[in-house]
Each structure stands twice: as structure tokens, then as C-alpha cells.
Amino acid sequence: MHAEITHKIPQGKLVRISLDYDTTILQNIKICGDFFIHPEETIEEMELALNHLPVEAGEVRIKHLLDLAVEKKHAQLIGIDTQSVAKLIHEAILQ
Amino acid sequence: MNAKPATSNETNWRLIPLETNTAAMNMALDEACAHEVILGNVSPTIRFYRWKPSAVTIGYFQSLEQEVDVKECAKQGVDIVRRRTGGGAVYHDYAGEITYSVIAPEKMFANNIVESYQQVAEWIIAGLGKLNVKAEFVPINDLVVSGKKISGNAQTRRSGILQMHGTILCDVDVDKMFSLLRVPDEKMKGKTITMVKERVTSLKQHGADDYTKIYHALHEGFIENKKITEGKWTKEEKQNAQILAEEKYSAQKWVGMR
DSSP states (O other), X not given: OEEEEEXXXXXXXEEEEEEEEOSSBEXXXXXXXXXXEESTTHHHHHHHHHTTOXXXXXXXXXXXXXXXXXXXXXXXXXXXXXXXXXXXXXXXXXX | OOOOOSSTTTSEEEEEEEEEEOHHHHHHHHXXXXXXXXXXXXXXXXXXXXXXXXXXXXXXXXXXXXXXXXHHHHHHTOEXXXXXXXXXOEEEOTTXXXXXXXXXXXXXXXXXXXXXXXHHHHHHHHHHHTTTXXXXXXXXXXXXXXXXXXXXEEEEEETTEEEEEEEEESSOOHHHHHHHBOOSOGGGHHHXXXXXXXXXXXXXXXXXXXXXXXXXXXXXXXXXXXXEEEOXXXXXXXXXXXXXXXXXXXXXXXXXXX
């Protein structure tokens, strides 16, 4: 199944998540929007970190994996944060 | 590497005066220039440019399909290019806006990214002040006049170089803009357009409608308190930009990357 969700982060930017999922795993996660991440390629690292994640993964686990990707790249996020992205991904699966 | 300058007013800057290019070439020139600044072959650079044909740029993280009506752009002869900076989609009308870029060692600016947006924003504010337009910086990356957006800006930092570019709206046609850009909820398109009309302004709406005068005012604002020399692209920059325009910025692989 395919899910999309769009959310404007308060004091931040518009984040648009799209992903595919079946009964077991998440796939093809895309985190798009008008935010800033330095360095920019961090986004691919973040998306990759969530690939094949069990569909029942909770917000805390999703955030943790995103944080690891951000740390790995020593990245700076502006207008977007891993907590909000984790919440959105979780919501996208539930909706 | 050249000696690292402490501040933007101690540096010897190069200014590339207003020029007109295709979308791919404009983005390629930013990248080619950044490369030469990294190597220390050219001075930190300020450039002004416009877009012919008019073009839509999208931010690095944006989805092409979500943000742009690709078919409509083709129909209207509007170019589309992905920027290497984040931020939102922008319609760069040939006659309706001026774009600038600042390409310099990041050490010349605040380490904090939002603060560095403000540092460059001050140059735009100085320029608009010469047109008796009082603009203010609104974090993260906007400039407003009487609370309405007149300029959007975006930067990337790579290999110690800050590359920031932004648009200053001279005359805005919101209906045309949204014939090319999509909105998050297409059912709400009419409402969104009305909202944007209320939230966006242009220099024309503030009594400045002469493109040449606007350019000269911005030019003045940017060069104030700087050692700056008018210059040209080097042969290396031109050659590199030509290759980048063709191989990277015109390629579907890049434009449709997300």
C-alpha cells in the first residue's frame, strides 16, 4: 500500500512523506519539502535508514534511526526535526 | 588556499554584473564558481542574474511531481531546474525578479546558518532601502515588506564554502505562478492562491517599477562597505559551467531526482 502525508511544522517548513508498506515492512520512504539539511545528502541516509523497517515500528524507534543517520553525517536540520518526521511516518502508516 | 578572511568587508570580492542565462546555466555557474573559490583561483563572488526563458526552481529536497506542473511549464516554455540548496519552489519570471548569489568561504559569515542568512539579508535590505522600501528579515530565510514576503533565500555549505542565492520580486503574477506550481492540496488551490496574494508583495507594489533602477539599488546595497571589483567568469568557470549545465542541471536524473 502507498501512503502520503503532508504537514507544516510549527515555526518550521512543510514536510511531505510518502512511503509504501505491506503487512510487514516499510519501503520507498521519501522525505520531501522546503526545509534545509546540511549537508543535503543526509536525506538519502535518513531515508535509507528506514528502509525495510518493520511496519509496527513505533515513533521512538523511527526517531532513533533518523537521529543515527543525522549524527553519522554531522548534519544540521533547519525547519525540520527528526521527532516530527518520525511522528508523520507513524501517522502515515496508521491513517 | 588563499588566506582566510575574517569578515566580508575585509575581503576582496569579485562582482559579476547582471547577466541572463538559462536555468541550467544559472545553477551551473553557481557550482562552477564555488569550485573555483574552493581552489582559491577566484575571489569570493557576488553575482546578479535573471532567467531566460523564465524558470521554476525547486529546492533540493522537494519532489518535482508534487511541486511543479511539468506539462504546463513545457506548454508555457518555462524551464525547470532543481537547486542544490534546500527551500521552496520559486517561479523566476524574466521580467519579474532579480536573483543574486553569494559564493564565499563560510568563515566570513556566522557559523549559525540562520544568522548568516540575516547577514546577507542586510545587504538586500540596504539595497531596497535605496528604493525607499523598508524590508525586514524574517527567520528562517525570508525578507518581508509590511509583513508580506518580497524575497526568498537559500544556502548550502560545502567544502568550507557558503553558497547562498535568493530572489527579489520586482513584479509578481500569482495566477501565472500557480499555473506552473502545484499546491499541497489541489482541491484548495483557489484558496491557496488567494492566501498567497495576501502574503506576497513586489517592489512594483511599493513604487519601484524600473528594472534598471532596482538592479542599481541592489547592486549598491551589496557592494557597500566592501572591497569589490567588477569581474568576469574565468575560462575554467565557463567551461565547467557548460559541462555542469549539460550533464547535471539539464538531466532528468537531477531535475527529477526526488
